[in-house]
Amino acid sequence: MAGNKTFTMIKPDAVSAGNTGAITKMIEEAGFRIVAIKKTQLSPEKAGEFYAVHKARPFYKDLCSYMSSGAIIPMILEKDNAVEDFRKLIGATDPTKAADGTIRKLFAKSIEANAIHGSDSDENAAIEGSFFFSNTERF
Numbered sequence: 499m500a501g502n503k504t505f506t507m508i509k510p511d512a513v514s515a516g517n518t519g520a521i522t523k524m525i526e527e528a529g530f531r532i533v534a535i536k537k538t539q540l541s542p543e544k545a546g547e548f549y550a551v552h553k554a555r556p557f558y559k560d561l562c563s564y565m566s567s568g569a570i571i572p573m574i575l576e577k578d579n580a581v582e583d584f585r586k587l588i589g590a591t592d593p594t595k596a597a598d599g600t601i602r603k604l605f606a607k608s609i610e611a612n613a614i615h616g617s618d619s620d621e622n623a624a625i626e627g628s629f630f631f632s633n634t635e636r637f
C-alpha cells in the first residue's frame with residue numbers, strides 16, 4: 499500500500515529567488531501537511547552523500563556543487579499517496595518537459611537548478627527524511 503509521507507527540499511535556485519513562500523503555499527493548497535521544515539545549507543560532502551545514488555552520472559559533481567551553493571528548505575510532508583501525488587505536483591525533472599501548473603514549470607531554471615526535489619519511493623522518502631530530521635513522529 500502507498501505510504502502517506504514524502505520528503506522534499508526547495509533547492510538553492512528557488513530559495514535565493516524568493517520563491518519559498520509561493521512554493522510552500524502550492525504544497526499546502528494541494529493538501530500536503532508540513533510535518534517538519536527547516537532552512538539549512540549542505541556542504542559539498544553532505545550533498546554528495548544525499549545524491550550518492552547518482553555518483554556514476556556525468557552531472558554528479560556539478561549537482562553536488564550546485565546543491566551546496568546556497569540555502570535549501572528540506573521538509574517532510576504528509577498526505578494520502580504522498581510520493582506519487584507530490585511528484586505530480588512538482589512535474590518532470592527537466593522543466594521544459596514539466597506540465598503546466600507544476601512547481602518546476604513555474605519556478606525551475608534548468609534541469610539541474612530545478613527548484614525542488616521529491617522522493618521517488620516510500621523507502622527513499624524515509625531514508626531522505628531521516629537524513630535531515632529526527633523525532634518527527636509527534637508532529
Ligand code: CMP
Nearest residue numbers: 552557561591609610611612614615616
Ligand atoms: P532531483 O529530483 O533532486 O534528483 C536528482 C537531481 O539531479 C535532479 O533533481 C536534478 O537536479 C539533477 N539532474 C538530473 N538529471 C540531470 C541532467 N541530465 N543534467 C543535470 N542535472 C540533472
